[in-house]
Amino acid sequence: MTYGHRHTGRRRARAAVAVGLLVFLSAACTGGPGGTVPSGQGGQAAEGPIIVASGLDVTGSGSVRQQLIEEWNRRHAGSKAEQAKLVELPGAADQQRSQLLGALQSGSARYDVVNLDITWIPEFAEAGLISPLPVAETGVAAEDERDFIRRVHATTVWKGRSYARPFNTDVGLLYYRPDLLTAADITVDKQPHDDWTWDQLYSSVKTLGLNPVSADERAGWTTQLAPYEGLTVNTVEAFADAGVELTDSEGKYRSSAGKLKDGLDKLLDRVGQGQVQPAATSSHETESLTDFAEGRAVFLRHWPYAYGALAGLMGRAEQYAVNRLPGKAVLGGQNLAVTSVTADSPRAANARALITFLTSRESERCLLDAGFAATRASVYESTAKPCWPRVAAALRPAGDVPRAAATGEGAPERQTPEARAAYIRILGEALTEAVQRPRTPYYGAFTQVLQTHVHALLGRTRPDTAEAAEQLDKDLRNVFAGR
Incomplete structure (x- = not known):
């Protein structure tokens, strides 16, 4: 990835x-x-x-x-x-x-x-x-x-x-901490469900009163925003929610500066309104998983293998749950x-x-x-x-790690068969509606251009997304034309 x-x-x-x-x-x-x-x-x-x-x-x-x-x-x-x-x-x-x-x-x-x-x-x-x-x-x-x-x-x-x-x-899937939500009196009916939205996630984060300024503080959510493919995936998901289609099925560019601005604004909303973990801008899969497991984020955008890995990291099955990602999810x-x-x-x-x-x-x-x-x-x-x-x-159970040997504690508690069956249903449904990243022979060049532009925006206090979108539009036109 x-x-x-x-x-x-x-x-x-x-x-x-x-x-x-x-x-x-x-x-x-x-x-x-x-x-x-x-x-x-x-x-x-x-x-x-x-x-x-x-x-x-x-x-x-x-x-x-x-x-x-x-x-x-x-x-x-x-x-x-x-x-x-x-x-x-x-x-x-x-x-x-x-x-x-x-x-x-x-x-x-x-x-x-x-x-x-x-x-x-x-x-x-x-x-x-x-x-x-x-x-x-x-x-x-x-x-x-x-x-x-x-x-x-x-x-x-x-x-x-x-x-x-x-x-x-x-x-992409949404993992969350039911224990932390319940402790803040966020009731079951307001916790993630099949048609949950990013606005509802923002509302929960506001209720939790989270406003992290350092990596050791609890954040609303975390994900992979380091300048690598994880950032591309998160950006494409935000673009898809904003209706941005970058290419057709044969790799021809289809977007514009105006549409790209909408997509960049959508991503920055997720970072700001979602009170993302400050460490996310340097996080890959492993770091974001660890921050979530250790309580430094209430929500986590991650891949399916995290479902099993969290059992070894957290030990108690009721501490985490999973549902479909709000909005679009990338394959x-x-x-x-x-x-x-x-x-x-x-x-x-x-x-x-x-x-x-x-x-x-x-x-x-x-x-x-x-x-x-x-x-x-x-x-x-x-x-x-x-x-x-x-x-x-x-095979060891999915995501099994030798936690007992490492910590002296007992074996991690597994999700119940009912929870496992629900997870499989959620995963299957998410795959049927997932979106693709651009189909192009120049994908390596595309992802580098996107990462460079977007990561620079994440490092600014008040980024000008209109100006950034104009330059991104020019660079993407060149990339998808093979120039």
């Missing part, structure tokens, strides 16, 4: 790719990252293992992705060509993007399947680094495709072709794609079969149980297929 920096449009994006090339060319001399083997003959060999490149598992659940790979390997134990290996790339998402671009463009590491952030699909597709999937017109294959949540599946599409299958998804997540080199080789059939297994109904249930958001609609139903038994047995 993060990226890098830009000075003038694509120049820094190209610099990031160059850094990635240097990293992978160096790694190739020692066999590639994670023990992968250089491609040699362009990845044409049919032998195994099938190499899957992915970012790190953030759920803390015992690496569900690795467990799913191991389940696949057990089911194909008699075939060396069908064995698979997971390579987890280090660093934040912007670093992973640069590494993958460098590796696929240079051939310095042989990857058959790549687990791409949903915002990277247009860029990798446009560059010819991943291959479009065969079209399933009718029958079982087409029916299986329709089980993916529509808005989630749309993240795999670029210029009318699907280039991947949704693996795990993400969506996140990763999609599995076959690299173009492998798509033209005898390895293609095995690579696609592995992706089909990893995105099956059973595998998606494993992902949900581990703390990720599943991509299939059927997984959120009461009749959903269970997780593969051996994978389920290997």
Whole structure:
């Protein structure tokens, strides 16, 4: 969910790719990252293992992705060509993007399947680094495709072709502290519900009498406003609530300075009227989660994996609850794609079969149980297929951490089955209405421009949003035109 920096449009994006090339060319001399083997003959060999490149598992659940790979390997134990290996790339998402671009463009590491952030699909597709999937017109294959949540599946599409299958998804959620609200006599009927609004959140914050001026004081809410992808996500959510549409489905710019001002004003309202935690402007996912768990914020905008992580951080299940985010929520997540080199080789059939297994109904249930958001609609139903038994047995409960060992206290209290079922319903509903970030091959440049402009505004006492919107409009026109 993060990226890098830009000075003038694509120049820094190209610099990031160059850094990635240097990293992978160096790694190739020692066999590639994670023990992968250089491609040699362009990845044409049919032998195994099938190499899957992915970012790190953030759920803390015992690496569900690795467990799913191991389940696949057990089911194909008699075939060396069908064995698979997971390579987890280090660093934040912007670093992973640069590494993958460098590796696929240079051939310095042989990857058959790549687990791409949903915002990277247009860029990798446009560059010819991943291959479009065969079209399933009718029958079982087409029916299986329709089980993916529509808005989630749309993240795999670029210029009318699907280039991947949704693996795990993400969506913004609102976490809150019922204990702190009740202590302030905010009754149950005034606490977050399905159609709660930002104005109601502001009203609750006013009732709580919160006005933090330092990071150690309790705030109304917290989120991720450091200059990285978290800031982009929060900004796009505010823009969407203000009716700002940045691009069409093919990456053409659609906004204006006037509309951008509305979006910037909406974001600044959330910061000011919501009495955001002062530390939020330097917070990533971990810091904002900790501030909420330790009582320095009553509300928290975060991702689904926080639901399980909070059990380990807080210890008592009744101290936190979750609901849909007021207003619009942005989609996140990763999609599995076959690299173009492998798509033209005898390895293609095995690579696609592995992706089909990893995105099956059973595998998606494993992902949900581990703390990720599943991509299939059927997984959120009461009749959903269970997780593969051996994978389920290997996983810790979602978000489990060795709290008892660290603090000497007892094991954290889990949410009740009823609370867990309500959470799954809320998550499924949020995914059906979530919005996408701009679909563009120039996403890396876009997110850097947006972060730079918005973070500068957050540091000003009385920012001129009209002036800021004018400059942002000019820069975004250049970015989305590839200049």
